[in-house]
Amino acid sequence: MGFRNPIIPGYNPDPSVCRVGEDYYLVTSSFEDFPGVPVYHSRDMVNWEQIGYCLTRRSQLELKNCPPSRGIFAPVIRYHQGRFYMITTNVSHGGNFYVWTEDPAGEWSEPIFLAQGGIDPSLFFDDDGKVYLTSNQPTGGDWTIAQSEIDIATGQLLTKPRTVWTGTGGRHPEGPHLYKINGKYYLMIAEGGTELGHMETIARSDSPYGPFESCPHNPILTHRGNPLNLIQGTGHADLIQAHDGSWWLVFLAFRMTRNAFHHLGRESFMAPVTWDEDGWPHVYNDRQIRIDMECDTLPLKPFPKAPRRDDFDGQRLALPWNYLRNPNFADYDLNAGRKSAIGLRCGAYNLFDWASPSFIGRRQEQWDCEAYTLLDFVPRAEGEEAGFTTYFQPLHHYEIALTRKEGKRVLIVRRNAVDMCYIAFEREVEPGPIVLGVKADKMDYTFMYGRPGGEMQVACTASTLPVSIEASTTHATGMFLGLYATANGAQSQNWAYFDWFDYSVGDE
Secondary structure (H helix, E strand, O other), rough: OEEEOOOOOOOOOOOEEEOOEEEEEEEEEOOOOEEEEEEEOOOOOOOEEEEEEOOOOOOOOOOOOOOOOOOOEEEEEEEEEEEEOOOOOOOOOOOOEEEEEEOOOOOOOEEOOOOOEEEEEEEEEEOOOOEEEEEEEEEEEEEEEEEEEEEOOOOOOOOOOOEOOOOOOOOOEEEEEEEEEEOEEEEEEEEOOOOOOOEEEEEOOOOOOOOOEEOOOOOOOEOOOOOOOOEEEEEEEEEEEEEOOOEEEEEEEEEEEOOOOOOOOEEEEEEEEEOOOOOOOOHHHHOOOOOEEOOOOOOOOOOOOOOOOOOOOOOOOOOOOOEEEEHHHHEEEEOOOOOEEEEOOOOOOOOOOOOOEEEEEEEEOOOOOOEEEEEEEOOOOOOOOEEEEEEEOOOOEEEEEEEOOOOOEEEEEEEOOOEEEEEEEEEEEOOEEEEEEEEEEEEEEEEEEEEEOOOOOEEEEEEEEHHHEEEEOOOOOOOOEEEEOOOOOOOOOOEEEEEEEEEEEEEO
């Protein structure tokens, strides 16, 4: 039968999963994006559908002036006695905390902050009623795995954090998870850094505090010695037993292009797990992870395919859309000033700022895709602009946009990569709505424009390399396809209206 990786494509790193009966729930990191921590649901662990977010209010998620690739790190989801718990780190504001709910598709509680430092906290509910908090934290200039007991009702630490394992010698031991399997405690962590040297290791003990015995065939997952594999950076995993008794590992990885760089970001992958007679796990029978996985799965229960077009006709944005940091909702007009459209005000902030420009974006899920929007916008002053962007982070993005120059309404394509920022295409355009968009493949973005119902024309083509993770000093997020408006530092009351957004992916 088999299945295809990634199970959740596009920037969705650090997956964590839990099961309730025959339903599965998965969360991923969201960094400086708002809302925070997307929640996905599945009935077979192959097909996933987003059902909400854990952090939907500023009281839960403060992102003011959050640097790129900071904010929310490595969430973990667990279920215990009728409640879902999501624990994570806001590295920019407040540190480690958790929230809870009885409905993962609904609203979650206010954050309960924790006195234990470090990052990547995880929860384990033991069968004797004790609750363990495990995280990585600095110890004497290095990182180790620390653990304490907590009161889950209040977040109060009941014991002081103590080091339980330092890993197998790889740098940056992080992403710890504690499990109890057949009477033994297993501690699984990521090591090597979340780049090409990434790996997953595991150890076990008769006690939750160790001493932990390292698995003799560690790392149980890595691609660090296989540079020709399309899939790299495997690690930061979570282990789960399915309702049929089978075992699975969800983990992050990224897909490289043929020129050894990547721009979609770290994604969520999955592989089957078997256990040997000595009680140690083997991931995919110790084989390399592939796009097309050859293994049995649970009976497949796919969800209806998402519509290609978003007409912006609801009372709120569809779940795939994100803002950058905490949005000023006064800069957004959904279905109010114009029916079945979203309006973005030309605010002072632009895509270069560590603030919250007028922007909505959704993840680019595959290399081969097309995305288009219908824009109605009349720039009234120099500096006002609105359009479509392929956005990675403030110093790495391209956009095709309408702006005003020397009294004329002009269409531009701007390329931005660190200190290389220039206009690659410019032409005057007639009044009226315009369709803008991109046709993408592994190596290039081809920016397009045209009249509604007319033939699309090519503005220019830009390489994906300058907006890749390898070309950047930050690596945590991935590519957004977005809509934006700005007055580039000025205060403006002008609005840009986007009537629809089309997004389709090719077969990869």
